[in-house]
Amino acid sequence: MRTRTPVPFKNRLISLVVAGLLPVCANAGKDDNTLVVAFEKPLTTVDRLYSIQREGLILSRLTDDGLFYVNPDSLEFEPLAAESYEWVDETTLDVTVRDDVRFHDGSKLTADDVVYTFEWVLDDESDTSRGPVIQSWLESVEKTGPRTVRFNLHLPYPMALRDMAISIPVRKEGTYEGADGMDNAAEDRPLNGIGPYRIKEFSAGREIVIERFEGYYHTSPKANPAIETMVFRVIPDQGTQQAELLSGGIDMMMGVPPDVADNISHLPGVERKEGNDIRIGYITLDAAGYSDPDSPFTNLKVRQAINHAINREEITRYLVRGSAEVVPYACHPRQFGCNADGPVYPYNPEKAKQLLKEAGFPNGFSFKLWAYREKIIAEAVVSDLKAIGLDVDLRFVKLNVFAKVRNDKDMEAFFASYGSGGTADASASTGVHFAAGSARNYTDDEELAETVLAAERTIDPLERKRLYREALNRIAEQAYWVPMFSYSQNYLLSPGLEFPVPKDGVPRFWQASWSDQ
Amino acid sequence: MFNYILRRGLMALLVALTVSFGTFALFHFATDPAQTIAGEDAPQEMVDDIREQYGFDRPVSVQYGDWLGSALQGDFGQSYFWKQPVVELIKEHAKVTIVLALSALGVTILIALPLGISAALKPNSWVDRFALSTAVSAQAIPNFWLGLMLIILFSVTFPIFPVSGDATWKHYVLPALVLGASSVPAVMRLTRTGLLDVLSSDYIRTARAKGFVGYRLILQQAMRNALLPIVSVLAVQLGHKLGGSVVTESVFSMNGLGRLAVESIFNSDIPTVQSLILIFVLTFVLLTLAADLINAWLDPRIRMG
DSSP states (O other), X not given: OOOOOOOOHHHHHHHHHXXXXXXXXXXXXXXXXXXXXXXXXXXXXXXXXXXXXXXXXXXXXXXXXXXXXXXXXXXXXXXXXXXXXXXXXXXXXXXXXXXXXXXXXXXXXXXXXXXXXXXXXXXXXXXXXXXXHHHXXXXXXXXXXXXXXXXXXXXXXXXXXXXXXXXXXXXXXXXXXXXXXXXXXXXXXXXXXXXXXXXXXXXXXXXXXXXXXXXXXXXXXXXXXXXXXXEEEEOOOHHHHHHHHHXXXXXXXXXXXXXXXXXXXXXXXXXXXXXXXXXXEEEEEOTTOSSOTTOGGGSHHHHHHHHHHSOHHHIIIIIIOTXXXXXXXXXXXXXXXXXXXXXXXXXXXXXXXXXXXXXXXXXXXXXXXXXXXXXXXXXXXXXXXXXXXXXXXXXXXXXXXXXXXXXXXXXXXXXXXXXXXXXXBGGGTHHHHHSTTOTTOOOOOHHHHHHHHHHHTOOOHHHHHHHHHHHHHHHHHHTOEEEEEEEEEEEEEOTTEEOOOOSSSOOOGXXXXXXXX | OHHHHHHHHHHXXXXXXXXXXXXXXXXHHHOOHHHHHHOTTOOHHHHHHHHHHTTTTSOHHHHHHHHHHHHHTTOOOBOTTTOSBHHHHHHHHHHHHHHHHHHHHHHHHHHHHHHHHXXXXXTTSHHHHHHHHHHHXXXXXXHHHHHHHHHIIIIIISOOSOSSOSSSTHHHHHHHHHHHHTTHHHXXXXXXXXXXXXXXXXXXXXXXXXXXXXXXXXXXXXXHHHHHHHHHHHHHHHHHHHHOOHHHHHHTTOOSHXXXXXXXXXXXXXXXXXXXXXXXXXXXXXXXXHHHHHHHHHOHHHHTO
16 A cells, blocks of 8 residues: 555646756745745734634744743743742642743733733633633632732642643733723734744734844743744645745745655755654544444444554555654553553454454445545545445545534544644543543543543642553543554755754744854 | 616625525534634633634524624624624725736736737638637636746746735736636637627628728727627626636735635634625626626617617
């Protein structure tokens, strides 16, 4: 099965034709210390409190700092605008704020600003995008000293630092005064963050220009970024992005399909970098029988047969490629808690057929497999399943249609992926998919849901690991999922651009620089 | 004439309402707007909160009634995705599409009319064959392919025009060529056929006898009648360009209505999609009406009934 990842015809075309017509390339911004990056999707607001987009996360890591941040090397959550923190007990967190942090307007960060930010998020009227998540664990926040703040939690919640790190940038007291509900994000106010860059221009759907903030606190791990100005241009078409890269209009493309990267990267004027991503691909089987109480997938042997029937090694090696690897359990191997030792299901079509026979389906059965991305992989899965006698009807649809049918619990089986918001913790994947009430949970396994919930409410790391091991082993024993593979990320860069490849797939552009060569 | 306009106007409204309700219902039955707005990786709490906040948990008929009631009062609502009033969003994007559509129409006229006239004046000659080959090629070439070829040639190999964007007039040159080229075959062939018909008519023979020759004969006598069907086609083509520049706008990263429509559909941004559909339908109907009125103005026989 030496098939390659399909790339839209137009993207192949531009790669091939350009190879023959290549001009002398120039960097977009090396001379004036500017970095121009292409965004595939438009950003609707630069305020992270009102954005759930991946592009918003990338930008906010430049313009905003939270109390904590994700260490790019260890992927652990460490203090940033916070100087230190201490868990007083399982539901009380004390944080001391740094005294050298300044907002982009020059004013000093205070404990009052931190209290204001979190009270705003807790306010139902604020309609922030992460409000419901924060409200689920945070009861109140109070100022306990000139630089100290206390967070009172409803319940023990080990991911509090994660939520503070990736979702809640600190805002100046009074920022949203006079704003109302959903209009908050659209208010025409300059973003006053505390990050190493500040917004210079924002044109929704077109581009965002940011410039280095010279007043940024030098004690920060993000201090002294090398690039002076960064421009994020919205270019939805990947073929156009390639042309821009080759003509010197942009300096960097992200999320490049492997085939395009192969075709373009050998050209002069383009460098390729490859990195990991926390995203994993998987197949969910309707073990609970939501779509049909008599569904064959309610039978454990059938689910085990499906697991044995799919050649994940070859799919990963030839279709996903790069640094992708086979994932044996329902989490990314780099995530905290992803430490199961339950059963794995090596590729064995004969065993799969035997299991189907034992389950009472010697001649197979028919079902629909739903998918919304990587059609070639879904087709490879269908091919493997047909080889053991199953009649599979692939329903490849757009994401919004897919989400509707999945949330209605009307799918017998679906191939999907999950990025965990770039979080290296099993709570962001296992927890989301197997919690009670989750639209993604097709198991109806109350014991499993309780284990997952217990893990989410346990502060002790060792106990959390034990609980996740128990949950992941249960998922593997019951073959609720077919865990498939982790993803790989391809970046195409202008020569001379130094850019450390992120371990979680979320670029940190403050680390980028132009080399002197 | 007034009754005619009224009838056409009511028809336009009916078509717009039918399409609008169909789209609204399809969106709700086939997609989950709350999940789309929240994002694929969003936790369940966020999705549920959005469902409640936007009122997606109410019956579809109630939601449509609410939208229609507001729309009739001129309030097209707030975009779920862009978090802006839809009217402002459309105003902002319409400029790009209007400039692009008019430029493309200009390209069509500049290429198709001279080609059509030349082909009609020398039928079955090499000029005619060249014109027909050009028309067939323009029809056969997909927009995205032509767009990418032009980008490679004029932006990458010979960097004369920018690859993408819509900030300056230079950004419009290549997209206008691409969008304009797609209408050349229809307009060129119509010009050729219309002019051939007119040139063989009695009044042209009379005009020739009176001493009309060359461009005076073609422009003053023949083209006036040959233009009638061309005006109708150009009006329809303008409608196509205003509502159908999706691919061109995407390839050249132009922030027009076409790209807005695509992004709104993928993001289940129902208020924006609804408003855009209303605009596209009304634009088509109004342009067809305008073509009829121009025809009536050009041709006294139509005007007199």
